Structure formats: C-alpha cells, structure tokens
Amino acid sequence: SGDNGKTKALGIICLLILASILLKNVFLFFSMYILNPIKNRIGNSIRFDIYNKILQLPIGYFTEKRKGDIMSRTTNDLAEVETSVVGTLEGWIRDPLTIVIVLFSLFMLSYQLTLFLLVMLPVAGFIIGRITRSLKKQSHEVAVKYGESVSVLDETLGGLRVIKAFNAEYILRNKFFSINESLLASKNFIGYRRDLASPLSETMGVAIFCGILYFGGALILKNELALEPSTFITYLALFYNIINPAKTLSTSFSNMQKGYAAISRIEEILNAPVTVNENPGGLAIESFTNKIEFRNISFAYDEVQILKNINLIIEKGKTIALVGSSGAGKSTLADLVPRFHDVTAGEILIDGKNIKDYSLQSLRKLISIVTQEPILFNDSIAGNISLGMPDADREQIESAAKVANAYHFIMQKENGFDSNIGDRGSKLSGGERQRLTIARAVLKNPPILILDEATSSLDTESERLVQDAINNMMQNRTSIVIAHRLSTVRHADEIIVLQKGEIAERGTHDELLAKQGFYKRLVDMQEVK
Numbered sequence: 001s002g003d004n005g006k007t008k009a010l011g012i013i014c015l016l017i018l019a020s021i022l023l024k025n026v027f028l029f030f031s032m033y034i035l036n037p038i039k040n041r042i043g044n045s046i047r048f049d050i051y052n053k054i055l056q057l058p059i060g061y062f063t064e065k066r067k068g069d070i071m072s073r074t075t076n077d078l079a080e081v082e083t084s085v086v087g088t089l090e091g092w093i094r095d096p097l098t099i100v101i102v103l104f105s106l107f108m109l110s111y112q113l114t115l116f117l118l119v120m121l122p123v124a125g126f127i128i129g130r131i132t133r134s135l136k137k138q139s140h141e142v143a144v145k146y147g148e149s150v151s152v153l154d155e156t157l158g159g160l161r162v163i164k165a166f167n168a169e170y171i172l173r174n175k176f177f178s179i180n181e182s183l184l185a186s187k188n189f190i191g192y193r194r195d196l197a198s199p200l201s202e203t204m205g206v207a208i209f210c211g212i213l214y215f216g217g218a219l220i221l222k223n224e225l226a227l228e229p230s231t232f233i234t235y236l237a238l239f240y241n242i243i244n245p246a247k248t249l250s251t252s253f254s255n256m257q258k259g260y261a262a263i264s265r266i267e268e269i270l271n272a273p274v275t276v277n278e279n280p281g282g283l284a285i286e287s288f289t290n291k292i293e294f295r296n297i298s299f300a301y302d303e304v305q306i307l308k309n310i311n312l313i314i315e316k317g318k319t320i321a322l323v324g325s326s327g328a329g330k331s332t333l334a335d336l337v338p339r340f341h342d343v344t345a346g347e348i349l350i351d352g353k354n355i356k357d358y359s360l361q362s363l364r365k366l367i368s369i370v371t372q373e374p375i376l377f378n379d380s381i382a383g384n385i386s387l388g389m390p391d392a393d394r395e396q397i398e399s400a401a402k403v404a405n406a407y408h409f410i411m412q413k414e415n416g417f418d419s420n421i422g423d424r425g426s427k428l429s430g431g432e433r434q435r436l437t438i439a440r441a442v443l444k445n446p447p448i449l450i451l452d453e454a455t456s457s458l459d460t461e462s463e464r465l466v467q468d469a470i471n472n473m474m475q476n477r478t479s480i481v482i483a484h485r486l487s488t489v490r491h492a493d494e495i496i497v498l499q500k501g502e503i504a505e506r507g508t509h510d511e512l513l514a515k516q517g518f519y520k521r522l523v524d525m526q527e528v529k
Helices: 002-056 059-064 067-109 111-133 135-158 160-165 169-221 229-270 330-335 360-365 381-385 394-403 407-412 430-444 460-474 509-515 518-526
Strands: 291-301 304-315 319-323 345-350 367-370 448-452 478-482 494-499 502-507
Touching: 002 067, 002 229, 067 111, 067 135, 067 229, 111 169, 111 229, 135 160, 135 169, 135 229, 160 169, 169 229, 304 330, 304 478, 304 502, 319 330, 330 448, 330 478, 360 367, 367 430, 381 394, 381 430, 394 407, 394 430, 394 460, 430 460, 448 460, 494 509, 494 518, 502 509, 502 518, 509 518
Parallel strands: 319 478, 319 494, 367 448, 448 478
Antiparallel strands: 291 304, 291 345, 494 502
C-alpha cells in the first residue's frame, strides 16, 4: 500500500504540472486575445488620424514634403510603432510588476543582501541605457532613408517612359542602390545595438547573482549574516527570477527607443498646423448673387512674398483672365478663392462677406476647378465624373459628359461609363482625360469656375474639343481663367496682367494692346493676331 500511495502521489504531481501548464497557456491566450485587438486598434486609429490630417492640411504643406516620405510615415513608421511600442506594452506592465514583487520578497528575506543588490542594479541599468540611447537617432535616420527609397520608387513608377527614353535606368538604379545600401548599414547598426541589450542584461544579471552568491555566502560561512543556508538558497532562487524580466524589459526599452523615433515622425504630421481653418460653425453660403472682391490682399508663404496689394472685383457672370510670366502668382491668386491658402493681409469677399466667415464646405460647393494636368482616380469613368456628386444618377452623369464633349468617346469604350480608366487615367488619351475633368466640373454645376489653362498640353483636335467643352461650361458662369495661351482669353471681360505678384496692367484685350506695354509684348511673342 506504501507503493500504491507513492504512485498516487506521483499521479497527483503529474496532474498538477499539467493543470499549471494548461492554466498558464489559457491565461497567455486570453492576455493575447485582449491585447491584440488593443494593439491593432491603436495602429488603425493612428493610420486613420494621419490620413484625416493629410486631407485637412493646406496644399502648401505638400510642396515642402516629399510624397514618398509622407507615405513612409504612414506605412513603415506606423508598423514600427505597432511592433516596437504597442507590442511591448504587455512587458511594460508585467515585467516591472514581477521585479517589484520579487524585490519586496527578497527584502523580507534579507535586507542586507537586498541593499547590496539595489546598489548593483542601477550600475547595470546605466550600462545598458548607454548602449540603447543612440537607437532613437539611428532609427530616425533609417526612417528618413525609407522615405527616400519610397520617393525614388514613386518617381520611377510615374516616370518610367521618360527614364527609358533617356537611358536613365543606371542613374536611378545607382541612386536607389546608394539609398538602399545606407539603409542597410543603419539597420544593421540598430540590429547590433538592440540585440546587444538582451544578452548584456542577462550577463549583468548573472554577474550580480555571482556577486550576491560570493558576498552572502562568505558572510554566512563567517557567521556574520544570520541567515539559514536553506533561506539563502531560496533568496538566490528568487533573485534568479528577476533576470528574465530584466532581460525582456531591457529589450523592450531598446525597442521603445526605436519606436520613439517613429512616433516623433508621425507626430510631425499630426501636429502640423492647419493654417486654413475649416470654420464648421460658419455661415452656409447657398448661392452666389453679386460679386467676388479681392480687397487689398497680400499673400506670403514661408516669408516669401508671392502676392501684394491686389485689388480686384469680379462681377457675377463675367470672365476674368489672369496672365503673366511663370511665377507671377496667377495660380496662387486663383487658389485663394476656394481657400487652398488663406491671405496673409487684406480680405476676399463673396457677396460682401469675408470668405473666412463661410463654412469651407459650403464655399467650395460654389466652385469647380479644371486644372492644367487632369487629376483622375483609379475608378470607373462614372465614378470619376461623379466625384463631387456621389448621389448623381446615370442620366445626370451622361448629360455632363455630353456638355464636356466626352459622351462619344465614352460610349466607344467596351464598358461605357463603367470602364475603369487605370491609375491616374492611364488608359485614356490626354484629351479624353481632360474632358472627363470638365464633365466632373459640369456635373457639380457651380456658379464659379476656375480654369487653369486646360488646353495647353493637348493636340489640335483635342484642344478644339476641350475648348468647345470649356465654352459650353462657361456659359452663365463667373470664370477665373489662368491663361498661358493668350488666344484663349482675348474675349475675357477683363484681363489682369500680373508681374512679380502685383497687377501691372488691366483691361480688355484691345485696351491692353493699345497701351503698348507688357501684355503687348506677351501677345507679340505668341504671335496672337
């Protein structure tokens, strides 16, 4: 029966071991079950916040920043935050708690040995801290290199035709190779430093363990420490339980240093000032009835004066043309009406009220823009035309396409209005792309039009079709036309000649010709008869 009892005890021990392992893994599963959705939610939330901020930031912000760098912050830096910071959250709660509980237990067993231990631990922490401190700076460099590589990739995808035509493959290959190599060197350096933290902390822990073993053991052997050998062994066993949490905590700390660099790059976007205020509580402007007035306005960007002392009135139904040499401020002046930028002095009024007093959304509802470069999205033809009017029915979309001289070519496509146009409209010709952007502007049916010479990059036949579409669209609308070809604006109600951000001349085509000034010189250069 003695053997029977021993076998029974053995069975109970086996069951207890199995039960403890099972419970450990059940709790481990539940901790991951709770933590993973939190981790994913944080990443998801930051990703959405960045995208939302990109939509809010003024257009000027993106002329300063590389597109690839912003994309890198939204992808690589965010992934770094998810793994380095959020991924180590669990350790930041569990490991310090384990260390504190174990230290308290050690103190209760022997306060003399624990005081010796508390002197040694900060020394170890200082050494590990010195090694991981430079990780943040290096991680920032890696993030910048990632941004540069994404920028080069983006430029390559957008300009493959030109790259191949100029045999520039080797130039871009070398550029990408050098960025990639420096990225590799920085990542390796970070890897060495980060991977050193864990073995170093373990070595330091064992060194302290050996120090306590020698120091405590010597005192016990000399009977200078009132501690039973069995209690001393319990003390050592308990201390050994600190080494593993300290090791994972130091790894977490080095990961945190990497993550901080990524967080600071993401925060740069999230904390960038939104200089154009949305004004959601502003007045809703439903219609445009009288005039647009630029009253003594000036505009500077990064302390560079772009426009100064502009006074201009655009009556409802009139067409105003902005002409002048490149960099004179034509596009900037037009961009002030939909508040892509805000004036730095003076005010712009619509129907006698400052445009800042209107809500941004209601102001932009009044305006349609056709840019020099047609901007389209990888969607169907109907989806691109109805961009500003998602509730538009097929009949409205078709009638907008007819006004824009686009209906005929759309119906020749295999799937008509449901045809996909490819990335940036790559499946369409230049003239077709431009007529789609005009159809999009027509469907919105705004009272105010801003046209940035939409025909300047087209062939003769496309230009005629697009110009006819523009003429159709301009009927009964107030138009601001940025003109590169003066032949397209000779019938404008007033032509504003800009030079270095100031109005140099103004008047009708014939009045300006009679002045024999800058406009006459421009006309002669373009041989407009």
